[in-house]
Amino acid sequence: MSRQSKANTAKPGSDRPSEDHPATLMAGAGGVVALGDGLDARVLVLNRLYVAVRVITVRRAFAMLCRDMAEIISIEDGQYVNYDFATWTEVSEFRREYEPEQHDWVRTVRTEIAVPRIIRLFGYDRLPAQRVKLNRRNLFARDRSQCQYCGSHFTTNELTLDHVTPRTQGGGDTWENLVCACVPCNARKGGRTPEQARMKLIRKPVRPRRNPLITLRLGNEKYRSWKAFLDEAYWSVELR
């Protein structure tokens, strides 16, 4: 069932951020234009050993595919099917005609290509980072853009990060001490602990087991095929 793909010489670490640069992408892909949600979609990246390592933008995925650094993995009737980029492009023509609703699409100068949901890197053996990075984006995703004091939902630019135990009282920058808070709740709390301010957290902040952005996407039918790779034991292991 799986197709033979061209051997690849890309070395680990060769997918530099510069590949996100539109100029690089345009040169490599012959110009890619999103159709509908096409370029908002995300692509799960597997290493050579089929272990999920990260989630990337469609632009970046196409840049890697154009350079023959990766192949496409498609789950069809419960089976993994491997496609090289050229074959995927051909198959896309058929899909565009018969199942346009089942895919996101990008357009190149020559044709329209279905956005792959999963790609596999040929030259990358490393495992994903064990720890989820502590940053604003991941904190907002963990807290689902919800103020952890009043429980209301906000857009990300209306939310602030609150140190549960303030820094002035020894609280650190940790998953367990940072939560999303709306501006009024943050102001009301001031430089106090929740107890001192008589405020309650709606849930206890913890370090997420896997990237919360991935968890959010798993709720979307589009990304159902990711589950096969994310339910692996590796992802269930409690992270320290």
Ligand SMILES: [Zn+2]
């Ligand atoms: Zn609030």
